[in-house]
Amino acid sequence: MSKPKVVVTRQLIDEAQKILDDKKDALEIIQWQSEKPCDRTWLLQNAPGASGLLVMLSDQVNEELLDTAGQTLKTIASFSVGTDHINLPALKARSIRLGYTPTCLTDAVADLTVMLILMAQRRGGEAMGKVSKGEWPQMPWHPLLMTGPGLRGSTVGFLGFGRIAQAALLRLVPFGVKRAIYLTSRPGQAAREDHFGLLGTAGISVEPVGSADELARESDVVVVGCALTKETRHLVSTEFFGKMKKLAVVVNIARGPVIDTDALVKALDEEQIFGAGLDVIENEPNIQADHPILKQPRCVLVPHIGSATIETREQMATESVRNLLAGLSGEKMVNEVKL
Numbered sequence: 001m002s003k004p005k006v007v008v009t010r011q012l013i014d015e016a017q018k019i020l021d022d023k024k025d026a027l028e029i030i031q032w033q034s035e036k037p038c039d040r041t042w043l044l045q046n047a048p049g050a051s052g053l054l055v056m057l058s059d060q061v062n063e064e065l066l067d068t069a070g071q072t073l074k075t076i077a078s079f080s081v082g083t084d085h086i087n088l089p090a091l092k093a094r095s096i097r098l099g100y101t102p103t104c105l106t107d108a109v110a111d112l113t114v115m116l117i118l119m120a121q122r123r124g125g126e127a128m129g130k131v132s133k134g135e136w137p138q139m140p141w142h143p144l145l146m147t148g149p150g151l152r153g154s155t156v157g158f159l160g161f162g163r164i165a166q167a168a169l170l171r172l173v174p175f176g177v178k179r180a181i182y183l184t185s186r187p188g189q190a191a192r193e194d195h196f197g198l199l200g201t202a203g204i205s206v207e208p209v210g211s212a213d214e215l216a217r218e219s220d221v222v223v224v225g226c227a228l229t230k231e232t233r234h235l236v237s238t239e240f241f242g243k244m245k246k247l248a249v250v251v252n253i254a255r256g257p258v259i260d261t262d263a264l265v266k267a268l269d270e271e272q273i274f275g276a277g278l279d280v281i282e283n284e285p286n287i288q289a290d291h292p293i294l295k296q297p298r299c300v301l302v303p304h305i306g307s308a309t310i311e312t313r314e315q316m317a318t319e320s321v322r323n324l325l326a327g328l329s330g331e332k333m334v335n336e337v338k339l
Contacts, residue, residue, distance in 0.1 A: 003028045004051040004328060005072075009038035009059050010079070016317035023325065044068050054079065054324050061086040066094060075327025079320045081105050081307075083337060084228045084255060092339040099323025099333040103163065104315040109279075109306040110167035113253050116277025116300060117172075117221055120249035121148045123275065125300040149220065149247045149274060152176035157219030159183055159212065159235065160226030160254065161191045168223060168253075169206070170196050179205040183215050185226075212236075216243035221251065228255035236260065241267035249275045253306055256280040261293060268296045275299065279306045 008031040012020060020029060030046045032038040037058045047053070047069040055061060057080040066073065066087070077099040078086060091098055119125060123146055130136060139145065154177055158165040161182035169180050180198075184191055188210035191199065199206050209215050212235060216222065222244065226232050236250065236259040244250070250273060252259050261282045267273050275298035281287060284304060293299055307313060323333040 005030065005049055006052040006054065006324065006328070007043065007046050007050045008032065008054040009043060010054075010056050011035065012321065013314050013317040015314060016321045019318065019321045019325075027328075047073075052076065052324050052328050054320055055085075056080070057082060057085055059085065061091075063087060063090055066090055066096070075099070075324060077320045077324035077327065077333075079316055082227070082255065088337070088339055097327045097333070098337040098339065099320070099327060100335055100337055101316045101319045101323075102335055104312055104319055105307045106163050106167050108309045108312040109164045109253055110171055111309075112279060112302075112306050113164070113168040113223060113225075113251060114171050116251045116253070116279065116302075117151070117223070117249065119300040120251060120275035120277035120298070121150065121221075122146075123148050123298060126297040129297065149249070151221070153178045154220035155179040155181060155218055156221045156223060157181045157183075157209070157215040159215065159222065159224045159232075159258070161208075162225065163193075163195045164253070165223060165225040166191075166195045166198055168225075169198055173198075173204060177204060179207075181207055181209045181215055181218055183209055183212055187211060212240060213243055216240050217245075220245060220248050222248065224250065224252040224258050225254050226258060228257055233257050234260040234263075236263070238263040238266065241272050244273050246271065247274045249273065249277065251277040252281075253279045256282040256284055264299075265292045265296060268298060278302070280304050 003026060005028040008029065010032055032042065043059065044065065047065060049072050050069050051072050052075045054077045061076060073096055075097045080100060081102045083100060086098065127146055130139065151172065152175060156169065156172060156177055158180065161184050182191065188208050190208055224236060234257065241263055264276060268276065277300045279302055281293065281301060293301060307316065319334045323335065326333045
């Protein structure tokens, strides 16, 4: 009897790779060997007859791939918290299980959220640029040199208020944030879960709002942490920016297309808002040196590094392998998407 075949689209970190390698006697393991992202042609060539796939965020799991894999495909493990690279209805129709890694990233992304808020408010990117260009000697000190808004006494608005957003708020409380407001998929209603005991006990006001417009008007800091759906695509638009405070900043640690990039560039150009901090952006990673967003001194853009701590990536890799193996054996995954 032939061994079940699994296709893995990236080399994995040590512990995760060892767990996978230990199954070589029981599984036929086909693994992409380059450090570069998996080639689509390679994936389609190796998918036929696979029982399981372990994929990255850069791998599109669509009808083409599923049809190519065929009826043997029973489980997919994604090395990600997001699933917008996967056709979920197609998986459901084929009864294919899907594992993902939603809880591994919480601390790392929450930490980065605070970093981006501070960088946007304190003009970190602009300041570093002046030093690297040798402009510091031409910057005589004066009372308002490189000043920006602070966090103490501010209102932070969250578009999406899940585990990561709440972890970010937990970190912001010691900065003296006065109020937190949030909008979830149920406008005006309380969050489904209080992950860290923040709601009503943090010493600050934490309450839902009824609309994105209200959140834009009230917030000194807007944190985008919602999933990308048809409803949230370009939720942060020209109209949204037009309602924000002039000293407000926006941070995106979720999915790039939630913010209309053209509208953001315009808002920064016209000083409708103070600044922005982005871990994600539309059309990433295809951001060339002449992209308009890079001409904005008060926009800090980093290349989707929210989960980029050693500990987080190791945990994501290990959990992805465990999800794959659990799916193949019909056991409970560490984290499984409910389809």
